[in-house]
Amino acid sequence: xxxxSQRRVLLAKPRGYCAGVDRAVQTVEIALEKYGAPIYxxxxxxxxxxxxxxxxxxxxxxxxxxxxxxxxxxxxxxxxGVAPVVHDEARGLNLRTIDATCPLxxxxxxxxxxxxxxxxxxxxxxxxxxxxxxxxxxxAPDHIHLxxxxxxxxxITVRDPEKVAWLSQTTLSVDETIATVEKLRERFPKLMDxxxxxxxxxxxxxxxxxxxxAARSQLxxxxxxxxxxxxxxxxxxxxxxxxxxxxxxxxxxxxxxxWLEGVDVVGVTSGASVPDELVQGVLAWLAExxxxxxxxxxxxxxxxxxxxxxxxxxxxxxTPV
Numbered sequence: 237x238x239x240x241s242q243r244r245v246l247l248a249k250p251r252g253y254c255a256g257v258d259r260a261v262q263t264v265e266i267a268l269e270k271y272g273a274p275i276y277x278x279x280x281x282x283x284x285x286x287x288x289x290x291x292x293x294x295x296x297x298x299x300x301x302x303x304x305x306x307x308x309x310x311x312x313x314x315x316x317g318v319a320p321v322v323h324d325e326a327r328g329l330n331l332r333t334i335d336a337t338c339p340l341x342x343x344x345x346x347x348x349x350x351x352x353x354x355x356x357x358x359x360x361x362x363x364x365x366x367x368x369x370x371x372x373x374x375x376a377p378d379h380i381h382l383x384x385x386x387x388x389x390x391x392i393t394v395r396d397p398e399k400v401a402w403l404s405q406t407t408l409s410v411d412e413t414i415a416t417v418e419k420l421r422e423r424f425p426k427l428m429d430x431x432x433x434x435x436x437x438x439x440x441x442x443x444x445x446x447x448x449x450a451a452r453s454q455l456x457x458x459x460x461x462x463x464x465x466x467x468x469x470x471x472x473x474x475x476x477x478x479x480x481x482x483x484x485x486x487x488x489x490x491x492x493x494x495w496l497e498g499v500d501v502v503g504v505t506s507g508a509s510v511p512d513e514l515v516q517g518v519l520a521w522l523a524e525x526x527x528x529x530x531x532x533x534x535x536x537x538x539x540x541x542x543x544x545x546x547x548x549x550x551x552x553x554x555t556p557v
Contacts, residue, residue: 248449248505250442252507256315276299277299279299314367318371334545352376352380360403392423401430411443442466460485493525
């Protein structure tokens with residue numbers, strides 16, 4: 237097909253891997269190189285089917301529960317974090333653990349421990365069943381109440397309305413979280429804020445970029461997996477900020493050509509756990525159908541980097557000769 241100059245692609249920046257995901261994926265890759273296969277990983281290291289499949293092909297074995305890991309083996313904890321009981325289980329099996337929890341999730345865990353030590357009721361804004369929520373709740377199970385969006389605020393019961401604090405899952409919609417906090421503050425005027433924003437910088441930046449892009453796009457394609465909270469949020473944000481339609485796909489082959497009918501401008505972005513090769517596949521697919529070179533829409537520059545987990549850094553040190 238000959239490229240139609242009227243058909244354009246807007247490409248969000250930042251997109252794709254955040255610092256926490258990059259660190260987690262590198263952790264498994266380097267562990268495989270350092271120790272050899274198999275390396276066990278509790279839960280998906282990040283929520284992306286392509287990343288998990290690629291690591292499986294290299295010798296990673298993903299398990300749902302700690303007890304599935306053979307005694308004495310190496311296990312990596314995913315970027316979403318785990319509850320203290322999981323560390324106890326690993327010690328009971330004499331496992332060598334490498335904790336790839338995103339440092340921003342660890343920050344929320346520490347906030348939960350501190351608020352619990354001060355005997356606050358903690359209102360954790362997040363989605364029931366998400367691994368990050370399970371891990372954070374495990375830090376202070378007797379103090380944490382899950383709040384799943386603004387409509388759930390009315391269902392919350394606390395011991396002392398004067399002593400309530402809120403925390404949040406790091407991958408939520410910024411706008412919905414603000415709305416939830418406003419509702420909570422109406423019920424609990426003395427509501428204590430976390431010392432810093434819990435929604436991670438990458439989630440916020442990707443949502444900001446999508447808002448700008450969606451206002452200029454008829455269709456937005458978000459590359460990401462259905463179990464990726466931040467990817468799902470990007471679809472919602474795109475629809476709320478100007479795009480006629482927005483869809484989530486893992487691969488270019490999942491795009492329905494019918495989505496392009498009557499569309500001249502397509503916006504493309506990806507969730508924080510998506511390698512850029514998948515985005516490039518979508519851009520190539522669109523180019524074959526007459527959508528020309530992508531125009532990058534940059535909302536903010538990202539420079540965040542995280543060091544590898546301490547367990548891995550220790551073994552990677554070169555012993556002096």
